Amino acid sequence: MSLADTISKTFVPIHREGYPFIAIAAISTIILGWFFAPLFWIGLILTVWVCYFFRDPPRVTPVRDGxxxxxxxxxxxxxxxxxxxxxxxxxxxxxxxxxxxxxxxxxxxxxxxxxxxxxxxxxxxxxxxxxxxxxxxxxxxxxxxxxxxxxxxxxxxxxxxxxxxxxxxxxxxxxxxxxxxxxxxxxxxxxxxxxxxxxxxxxxxxxxxxxxxxxxxxxxxxxxxxxxxxxxx
Missing domain, CATH: 2.70.70.10 (Glucose Permease (Domain IIA))
Structure with missing residues (x-):
């Protein structure tokens, strides 16, 4: 299996509608972590969840009339x-x-x-x-x-x-x-x-x-x- 195949199977594509929310979560995580380190890890978990929410995996649709x-x-x-x-x-x-x-x-x-x-x-x-x-x-x-x-x-x-x-x-x-x-x-x-x-x-x-x-x-x-x-x- 090539590196590209490995990456495509490991990381699910994210829909473009999610980019602004991911950016907000990531920036907030960095700012909060700057003032209080434990908040960074909480923010990181939330950022990962936002990425997960906006995932857009490929699907194989059955094609038959009806x-x-x-x-x-x-x-x-x-x-x-x-x-x-x-x-x-x-x-x-x-x-x-x-x-x-x-x-x-x-x-x-x-x-x-x-x-x-x-x-x-x-x-x-x-x-x-x-x-x-x-x-x-x-x-x-x-x-x-x-x-x-x-x-x-x-x-x-x-x-x-x-x-x-x-x-x-x-x-x-x-x-x-x-x-x-x-x-x-x-x-x-x-x-x-x-x-x-x-x-x-x-x-x-x-x-x-x-x-x-x-x-x-x-x-x-x-x-x-x-x-x-x-x-x-």
Whole structure:
């Protein structure tokens, strides 16, 4: 194994959004350590944690028509029919919703669940309730995007949590995006909701650990096939 391979496997890339926070933590550590040595070690630990929080590891996304992959690292905290936020303009009928909660130790870079065109980007200010609560979908600060392709349309909502105070979205309306491509980031603990067509059968269960851009939330093609068989029978 070459030195470059060793370095790439040892040091995970850091997202550029984290650079200012890392710089602030590092400078604060040096200043505090100058006045009181024990504070240097405390600051150093916090600086390392900030680097860890903003890590942006490469992911290998499965590419097959109909697959919906997880947009976030974390655990599935809620699942079932729910009406999408009004600002997404996806109608008032329930859709299948899967919610993924990210704690402060999860990677917070968000990735697109499927390929398609960004039809809508909508931000809404709000509160900062515990992101694990169901009412966080309605009351918390959030940013939603709608992705559409020839086969389907889904909604993805970034929801700020109890600690999070900043939602970052990298995409704009009418842009095209690939499955697993980075589209946003949330600081520092939050949730992602994915809205899929009603009738979709999720491939996950409550409490299951998700890997952004890799874990499969649902296979829409398999769902359609099973529905077709059900109708025939």
């Amino acid at each position: 697959l919906i992959v997880s947009p976030a690292d974390g655990t599935v905290c809620l699942m079932g029919p729910a009406v999408p936020p009004k600002e997404l303009d996806m109608g008032e009928e329930p859709m299948m919703r899967v919610c993924i909660f990210m704690n402060v130790f999860n990677c917070h870079v968000n990735r697109a669940p499927m390929q398609g065109r960004i039809k809508r980007v909508a931000y809404k200010a709000g509160k900062f309730l515990n992101a694990e609560l169901d009412k966080a979908s309605e009351h918390n600060e959030r940013n939603g995007i709608v992705i559409e392709n020839d086969d389907t349309r889904i909604g993805v909502v970034q929801i700020a949590g109890l600690v999070a105070r900043r939602i970052v979205c990298f995409v704009k309306e009418d842009e095209t995006i690939s499955a697993g491509e980075r589209f946003g980031l949330i600081r520092f603990g939050s949730r992602l909701d994915v809205y899929m067509p009603l009738g979709t059968k999720p491939s996950v269960s409550l409490g299951q650990t998700m890997v952004s851009g890799e874990s499969i939330l649902a296979d829409l093609k398999a769902t359609n096939q099973s529905d077709a068989i059900s109708r025939v029978s």
